[in-house]
Amino acid sequence: MKLPDKRGYFGNFGGKYIPETLSLCLKEVEDSYRKIKKSSRFRKELNHYLSRYAGRPTPLYYARNLSDYLGIKVFLKREDLLHTGAHKINNALGQAVLAKFMGKKRIIAETGAGQHGVAVATVCSLLGFKCDVFMGEEDIRRQRMNVFRMKVLGAKVIPVRSGSRTLKDACSEAFRDWVTNVSSTYYLIGSVIGPHPYPLIVRDFQAVIGKESRSQILKETSKLPDYLVACVGGGSNSLGLFYPFFKDKKVKFIGVEASGLGLNSYNAASLLRGKLGVFQGTRTFVLQDKFGQIQNAHSLAPGLDYPGVGPEHAFYKTIGRARYVAVNDKEAVEGFDMLSRKEGIIPALETSHAIYYLKRMAPKNKNKVFLVCLSGRGDKDLDIVRNFKKSKK
Amino acid sequence: MIKIKDKFRQLQKLNKKAFIAYVPFGFPHPSLSRDIFLTLRDSGVDIIEVGIPFSDPLADGPIIQQASNLALKNGANLPLFFDEFNKIKDTVDIPVAVMSYYNPIYRFGLKKFIKKIKEINIEALMLVDLPLEEAEEYKKSCAEAGIDTIFFITPTTSVERVKRIASLTEGFIYYISVTGITGPKNLQLQNLARKIREIKRITSTPVCVGFGIHTKKQVKSIGRFSDGVVVGSEIVKFIAENYKKKNFLKTLHKHIKTLIP
Numbered sequence: 296m297k298l299p300d301k302r303g304y305f306g307n308f309g310g311k312y313i314p315e316t317l318s319l320c321l322k323e324v325e326d327s328y329r330k331i332k333k334s335s336r337f338r339k340e341l342n343h344y345l346s347r348y349a350g351r352p353t354p355l356y357y358a359r360n361l362s363d364y365l366g367i368k369v370f371l372k373r374e375d376l377l378h379t380g381a382h383k384i385n386n387a388l389g390q391a392v393l394a395k396f397m398g399k400k401r402i403i404a405e406t407g408a409g410q411h412g413v414a415v416a417t418v419c420s421l422l423g424f425k426c427d428v429f430m431g432e433e434d435i436r437r438q439r440m441n442v443f444r445m446k447v448l449g450a451k452v453i454p455v456r457s458g459s460r461t462l463k464d465a466c467s468e469a470f471r472d473w474v475t476n477v478s479s480t481y482y483l484i485g486s487v488i489g490p491h492p493y494p495l496i497v498r499d500f501q502a503v504i505g506k507e508s509r510s511q512i513l514k515e516t517s518k519l520p521d522y523l524v525a526c527v528g529g530g531s532n533s534l535g536l537f538y539p540f541f542k543d544k545k546v547k548f549i550g551v552e553a554s555g556l557g558l559n560s561y562n563a564a565s566l567l568r569g570k571l572g573v574f575q576g577t578r579t580f581v582l583q584d585k586f587g588q589i590q591n592a593h594s595l596a597p598g599l600d601y602p603g604v605g606p607e608h609a610f611y612k613t614i615g616r617a618r619y620v621a622v623n624d625k626e627a628v629e630g631f632d633m634l635s636r637k638e639g640i641i642p643a644l645e646t647s648h649a650i651y652y653l654k655r656m657a658p659k660n661k662n663k664v665f666l667v668c669l670s671g672r673g674d675k676d677l678d679i680v681r682n683f684k685k686s687k688k
Numbered sequence: 689m690i691k692i693k694d695k696f697r698q699l700q701k702l703n704k705k706a707f708i709a710y711v712p713f714g715f716p717h718p719s720l721s722r723d724i725f726l727t728l729r730d731s732g733v734d735i736i737e738v739g740i741p742f743s744d745p746l747a748d749g750p751i752i753q754q755a756s757n758l759a760l761k762n763g764a765n766l767p768l769f770f771d772e773f774n775k776i777k778d779t780v781d782i783p784v785a786v787m788s789y790y791n792p793i794y795r796f797g798l799k800k801f802i803k804k805i806k807e808i809n810i811e812a813l814m815l816v817d818l819p820l821e822e823a824e825e826y827k828k829s830c831a832e833a834g835i836d837t838i839f840f841i842t843p844t845t846s847v848e849r850v851k852r853i854a855s856l857t858e859g860f861i862y863y864i865s866v867t868g869i870t871g872p873k874n875l876q877l878q879n880l881a882r883k884i885r886e887i888k889r890i891t892s893t894p895v896c897v898g899f900g901i902h903t904k905k906q907v908k909s910i911g912r913f914s915d916g917v918v919v920g921s922e923i924v925k926f927i928a929e930n931y932k933k934k935n936f937l938k939t940l941h942k943h944i945k946t947l948i949p
Contacts, residue, residue, distance in 0.1 A: 302821060312790055312817045314747040315853075316867055319844040457753050458744060467746050474747070475868035477844065573790045573817070574744070586765040587795030588743040 298607070303491020306613060308606035311490040312573045316474045320482070323397070325492040331396045332499070341392045348421065349378045349388060351503065355511035355666075360637040365657040370520065371640070371669040372508045374532065379414050381643060381671030382504060382532045383485060387414035389500030391422050394481035401425040401480045405469040407434055407462030408597030409441025410643075410671065411485030416450035426450040429468045433460040438597065441675065459591045462601050466575055486529025487605030490576025494605050501535025508666055509539050516664065522656070524549045525668040526648040527619065528563065528599035530608045532670035537617060538607075548617035549656075550608060551648045553594035555624055561593035565604040566612050566619040572603075579606045595624035595683060596644035596676070622648040622655075628683055630654070631673060643671035644679060689809045692783045692836055692859035695734060696894045696915060706860070706916025707732065707907065707948045708896060709923055710787065712739035713772070714764020715755045716931045722776050724927070727937050729780055731944035736780070737814075737918060740769065740788035747816050749871035751921045755928060766796055770804050777809040785812035785838060785859070798826060802833045812836035812859045820853055827856055843867050843883060847890070854891035860915065861887065865899045871921035872900040881913040908949040919947060 303309045311321060331337045345351040353376050358369040374382040394402055402424045406412030412428040419426035428445055432454045435442050442452050458464035466489075473482040487494045487501075505523075512520055523540060525533035527550040540546045555562035562568060562582075569580035574589060582590045582602035592602040611617035622630070627644055630651030635641045642650055649667055656665075673680075690698075699706055709728050713721055728736055741756035741764050748756070773784075786805055793801045793815070805813065813835050818826060820839065830837045836859035841850055844867055854861065865880055866872045880897065887895050897910050898918030907917050926943050930936055 311819065311821055313819060314816050315819055315840040315845060316747070316842045316864060318819055318849070319846070457750070458757070463744060467744050470746050471749075471869045477867055570795070573794050575746070576817070581791070583791070583795065585795070587792035588760060589791070 298610070299491060299495055303495070305607045305610035308577070308579050308609040309491055309494060310578050311576060312578065313490045313576045314474070317470065317490070320473060320477045321490055321492065327397045328393060328492055328496055331393055337392065337396055341389060344388050344392065345385070345503070349384045350376060352507045353377060355508060355515065357515070358638050361634065364637055365653055366661050367653065367657045368662060368664045369653060370512060370664065370666045372504060372536065372666065374504060374668060374670050375640070375642065375672035379417050380674065381410050381414070382501060382535065382668070383411045383414035384417065385503055385535070386485065386497050386500040386531060387411070387418045387483065390481070390483045390496065391418040391424065394424065394483070395422055397481065399424070399479065399481040401427070401476070402483050403427045403429065403469050403472055403480055404483045404485060405429050405462065405465040406485065407431070407465065407600055408675070409434070409438045409445065410598055410675065412450070412452070413441055413444050413448070415483050416445040416448035419450060420448045427453055427472070429453050429455050429465040429472070431455045431460040431462060431465050434462065434465070434597070461591065463575070463589065486531040487534050487607060488529045488575065488577060488603055494577065494607055497531050498534050498538055498607060501531050502538050504532065504535035504668060505537060505539030508536060512666055519543050519546050520664040520666040521660070522547050522549055522663065522665045524551065524649045524652060524665055526551045526599065526645045526670065527566065527604065527608060528553070528645060529601050529603070530605035532668050534605060534607055536668040537611070541616070548611065549652065550617050550619045551652045552619055552621045553596055553599040553627070553648055554621035555593040555595070557623060558621055562621070563592035563594040563599045563601065564621045565602060566608060567621055569602070569604070574603045577603070577606050579603055579609045595627060595679060596648065598643070598645040599648070620652060622651045624683070626651045628680055631680060640669070641673035642669060643673045644676040646670045647673070690781065690783055692735065692785070692811050695783050696860065699734065705911035705914070706734040706894070706896060708735040708737055708916055708918040709733040709944065710737040710739060710918055710920030711923060711927065712741050712752065712755050712759050713769045714741055714759030714762060715924070716758050716927065717762045718759070718764050718768050718772060720931065721772050723937055724940065725776060725780060727940050728944060729782055731941045732948050733944060734782060734916070736782060736784045737787050738784060740766070740786060740792055742789040742792055745789060747869055749869040749921060751871050751925050751928070755924045766792060770808060773808040773810070783811040784809070785814060786810055787814045787816065790815050790818050799829050802829050802835055806833050806835060810835070812838050814838040814840070814862060820849070820856060823856060838862055840864055841887060850887055850890055854893055857893050860894040860896045861891070862918065863887065863895050863897045863914070865897050865901070868899070870899055875900045875906065877909055880910065884914050904947050904949055907947060911949065922947070
């Protein structure tokens with residue numbers, strides 16, 4: 296069975312819940328993607344940029360100190376070493392080259408913390424697109440440096456003043472722009488969310504993480520790992536890692552959500568605390584109140600701060616293929632410190648959720664092999680962590 | 689209680705076009721909704737389109753976004769909507785259609801929702817983000833309950849799609865005048881007329897035009913080639929600017945009258 300099906304469903308999740316006005320744009324993206332992804336010219340160009348420009352393949356690094364400390368074997372897939380500092384560039388390059396083949400002139404994107412926005416601004420500068428990035432006013436205030444980075448790269452950052460003025464509203468605003476400027480514009484979504492075909496396209500472009508990891512770990516240890524661990528916001532780095540191992544039934548998937556201030560308080564754990572709903576084009580688990588109004592997500596890690604989650608994760612959860620767990624703000628900071636001190640690698644706060652979870656699993660899994668997606672580097676989060684520590688004193 | 693179909697028949701006999709007014713429920717406050725809807729009826733509106741406020745209205749411009757937010761802030765929700773409409777269901781003698789995003793209804797339960805609106809004499813349902821690909825169960829449930837399903841057609845909808853949409857639509861087709869969100873500034877009447885004529889060649893279902901209609905002049909000219917118009921942002925904006933003033937309902941009544949030819 297190949298997923299998603301023709302209608303964009305992963306089992307009971309996914310689909311295309313969109314205003315009629317968007318149906319033509321989505322069909323154009325879907326048809327073009329199906330055609331273009333097979334062309335050797337496209338693959339050649341994308342591979343060229345992935346390797347020469349972005350820095351693929353990324354190393355799989357055996358973290359000896361951390362492994363000794365925890366009593367398990369930890370391999371880190373070093374997506375943090377990519378250009379712009381996170382896995383986001385894999386998808387940004389893939390979709391931007393697609394947009395180029397489609398003949399589009401302008402790219403729009405939503406961004407929360409600004410990581411996806413920076414990746415998009417980067418590839419737009421590289422490939423000569425006009426670039427507009429929608430960002431919630433609240434996020435602009437919290438992420439001044441990334442706003443400036445995007446501007447330096449030549450992108451325009453458009454403040455979003457609707458709703459909660461954060462990522463979900465930036466996403467809605469990007470859709471509104473797209474509806475209005477269909478013919479010239481490509482909407483480059485940053486995660487495995489939104490209406491079909493986006494969850495499929497973003498997963499495909501991120502699957503390079505899992506494909507490389509699989510052959511690297513086989514080469515290094517001659518067997519598959521016991522666990523794959525990755526953080527889940529919208530879910531693109533985790534799905535990129537998990538998907539190529541889907542058929543390796545013995546490899547267990549652990550997706551780590553952000554429980555923010557706690558699972559019974561403000562959090563971003565859509566899979567653990569969300570209810571089935573229809574949000575921004577897809578049927579999935581969504582943080583919402585009893586009347587179906589979407590709630591604001593909270594996590595110290597800005598990249599996990601989204602009230603929905605990719606429909607394929609919802610599917611993995613329902614069929615039991617992946618297990619989803621949660622780590623709170625405080626624990627994430629502990630994970631952040633742990634990797635920095637043991638290995639000299641400062642991880643992104645998002646990634647720190649996955650790192651911390653190793654500590655929780657270690658006692659019952661002595662000598663087991665854990666392959667972790669180190670999805671991004673943590674320079675961007677230094678201010679947040681400093682303020683967090685100050686407030687706890 | 690009158691079916692939308694019959695309303696259009698009545699209008700046709702009088703050689704008139706439908707004036708459809710959109711206002712979100714609970715805006716500006718749930719306690720004002722009943723009076724606002726009764727005022728719309730008294731001002732000569734033919735069909736009322738009542739919006740269910742949603743936190744993330746993807747297809748709406750700033751005016752309706754703000755109105756939805758205010759309604760939610762002031763406590764608008766589905767149970768309150770059912771209660772308030774129940775109180776006026778026998779007084780409102782024109783058809784009422786509900787316009788909503790899917791999630792509040794999905795959360796409530798589609799079948800349960802349809803049963804509820806049937807009880808309060810609502811004639812039709814239109815779901816902004818439920819395109820025809822996802823509409824099978826919805827269409828079936830509405831048909832069983834005798835609720836009309838209104839679908840949208842836009843300038844970018846292909847002829848093939850127009851045919852499929854027309855076959856699922858009951859009541860009237862909602863033609864969105866522009867590729868964009870609610871409340872646009874410029875309408876190009878010539879293109880619009882051509883598009884509507886194309887659709888009318890395909891289906892005998894009435895076609896009404898919405899998005900970007902602000903003046904009586906527009907209402908009149910669009911009425912020449914369509915079966916009616918939907919006015920939304922214009923009325924919502926008027927309410928937002930005037931509801932705190934004295935004699936608000938009277939001025940609303942007058943304002944609606946200035947929009948109807």
